[in-house]
């Protein structure tokens with residue numbers, strides 16, 4: 001099987017990029033998005049288009065598209081038997097790669113340098129799914145992905161919870177007292193805030209934890225460590241100076257599984273539904289919005305508000321010169337869209353919401369309860 005794998009950057013660029021195709025099992029090339037790399041690793045994902053064994057497409061050079069999703073979304077292969085391609089943000093050894101592999105154990109995990117590239121990779125049919133972090137038990141929400149969910153038109157088809165155990169990594173021969181600085185993803189740095197303060201290390205943010213490890217290894221840094229996973233230590237040949245350095249031993253990140261098509265919601269297993277809506281300004285409007293769920297005994301598991309970007313400020317009607325920010329509300333609730341009470345709740349909400357979109361109705365990941 002001819003395959004090439006690289007970090008996905010802009011899929012638009014990918015379509016015009018030179019493609020390197022190898023006959024081997026894909027070994028993702030890595031690239032520092034924040035640190036200039038001498039070697040361009042911009043081989044492309046277009047190989048996937050050659051992987052489909054579709055004679056018509058191969059002969060006519062036409063892009064072959066995988067079939068749209070059905071309710072069999074949890075299967076590990078696409079309909080032609082090839083492995084499911086799952087985009088994640090980061091380089092090899094990132095927690096997001098582990099999340100993609102937890103969601104789809106036999107998948108081909110495809111690294112992307114930005115969250116936006118992962119969304120686009122699904123939209124452009126370069127991959128079948130994306131697995132992206134949305135919240136962490138210590139660090140809170142990953143706001144960027146909330147904003148991207150709205151900007152793109154993908155559907156949430158599942159969630160995956162991953163226990164995140166951070167290590168302090170350094171080059172071999174480097175001791176803890178040699179370190180003055182540590183690199184990592186901002187969420188990872190936040191999750192280890194107390195430990196890093198105790199050790200007295202200055203912090204620098206990079207795009208993902210594994211990228212931090214790769215940078216420390218590649219540049220043979222002696223005064224800089226990385227907060228990353230033990231698998232990143234193995235991949236980049238670093239020494240583990242300290243294990244489990246997160247501020248709480250129960251450190252869990254929840255990831256969303258995104259696809260081009262929604263799944264047909266069921267009622268056999270516990271399901272969750274994610275929505276986003278906006279409301280008119282006024283006293284008690286949010287209370288009224290949340291009451292549509294309370295009235296039907298529907299439990300909410302998450303609420304997040306984000307500024308409505310294209311109209312961030314609005315004058316109040318009362319002419320007293322005050323201005324309001326407009327907000328979008330993201331809500332997760334414990335019910336399937338196949339349930340009448342969920343349909344009724346949303347019908348009720350629609351009566352006064354100025355905007356409402358269902359982002360997905362999907363099975364709850366019960367593995368970490």
Ligand SMILES: O=C(O)C(=O)C[C@]1(C(=O)O)C=C[C@@H](O)C=C1
Pocket residue numbers: 089090093094095096097133136142164185187188207208209210253
């Ligand atoms: O940097 C990584 O390794 C990631 O996969 C990203 C990420 C995140 O965005 O929250 C994922 C899990 C951990 O919470 C820390 C970082």
